[in-house]
Amino acid sequence: MRTQQPALKTPARIPSDALQRVWVALGRVSQGVQCEVETALKEAGFPELSWYTVLWELERAGTPTRPKDLAVPLFILPYQLSRLVDRMEKSGLVKRIACKEDKRGHLLELTAKGLALRKAMWAVYAPAMDEALKRINDSEALELARLLNKLGGIEHVDCSDKA
Template identity: 40%
Template sequence: MTDFETRERAWIALNRVRTRIYRDAERALVMAGLPKLNWYDVLWELEQHPDGLRPVRLEERLLFDQSSFSRQVMRMAEEGLLTREPAADDKRGKVLRITAKGRDMRARMWVIYRPHIDAGMQSAIEAGGLEDVEAASRKR
């Protein structure tokens, strides 16, 4: 198998695992009455940056596609999960910061999300679905 074929198979395997984990975790979050993973994604990133992030920087860092990002941020602010404050160096710009309620929500979501990550990764390892990922990582 060529290096390209190994990388291609690894990419496909990673995406299959990610898709399965995302689908199952999102379904479980909704059943628990919690927001979807795109909200978790925003809360996690903001929690990693306690000084806050400008919306454009936040959006660049997110794992999941965020359609209607501006409306989503407004809804999350209305829910008290984050704040939108004027930027210190540019009063027209905004800085987003997670709130205590946002940290609590992210933690509640993680309790449901993490087991899906663990199970999905374990299943892929047991099925041999990540062999190409390991092989591709050795070829760098």
């Protein structure tokens, strides 16, 4: 299987009790809040969150964008995005337009309908997110975000964006 480390770097450790608690809590809580928000969107007749994030990234970019440039920030695999765009294009939210610089790929363009849907979804998404996270206050939230980002190896994100 995997080649043994040259030195005694990783001795196949068992996570401490504290880490196991984090693991359990992270799984349960993220699934819980995620599910809560997804349910709110579904009940309002909207598509799932992944659609929103594609629309939002395109809107934020402000210009037609290559799938590969979307896939990375969205933590999504190319074939997943390919099929997601298939569906979204079929629904008229997005359009594949030619890319003259690189004929392998194309650019994804947000349609007016896509833009409208993203805004409509935000009207449900935002309150649902607020509701799902209501049990902590702002200072706890900042500390929680800091610890999560440290856990994920994310340095000092300065994101002042939606979602």
